[in-house]
């Protein structure tokens with residue numbers, strides 16, 4: 603069984619393509635985590651509920667930071683009450699795009715973390731060009747919930763800091779890119795029981811599909827690549843990823 607632990611189906615497929623995908627998923631795909639990054643997406647995710655192999659994550663992504671306030675917060679909390687997610691995410695800090703200042707992003711990130719703690723569900727982290735602050739803020743909480751660094755985008759030094767914390771690292775198709783040596787070096791360091799794989803579709807198509815729209819069907823390419831990178835056979839890697847995923851999501 604293959605698992606795509608992070609994807610955006612509604613950005614990947616047209617409504618027609620999406621219903622075809624849901625009614626006829628790839629044979630080897632066991633689970634997929636669909637990500638909603640704002641209140642509108644949580645509401646529209648309701649239409650995708652009831653598919654047993656589809657898990658939902660909901661979070662206020664850093665781009666919401668500038669407008670985050672009582673209203674957005676209240677709406678978010680009532681939406682996740684109506685449509686309980688399996689995880690809070692993707693949430694965190696992004697200093698690459700000019701979404702909002704660091705203090706505004708931190709305030710929103712802390713709200714997301716505290717929501718995950720209150721609901722006792724996993725936290726899926728988005729962190730770009732913001733490792734030190736992400737790490738500092740997470741360390742403020744003695745987190746007992748699983749923490750996943752989705753689409754891990756740093757290198758071995760950062761991985762070495764995350765591993766002792768018990769965090770999970772999830773790698774996407776960009777690990778196949780020629781300039782991704784830091785990602786490969788990080789992946790080699792991660793204990794196998796802390797590894798997840800994902801597409802982050804529609805972004806970051808693995809080679810040889812780089813430049814094309816990514817889709818969950820391509821997750822197997824990343825499985826194959828990582829199995830060769832780590833010197834594991836494909837089936838052992840798949841079984842290990844499945845165990846890790848079940849542990850994180852409690853399924």
Ligand SMILES: [Zn+2]
Nearest residue numbers: 608637692802
């Ligand atoms: Zn994403």
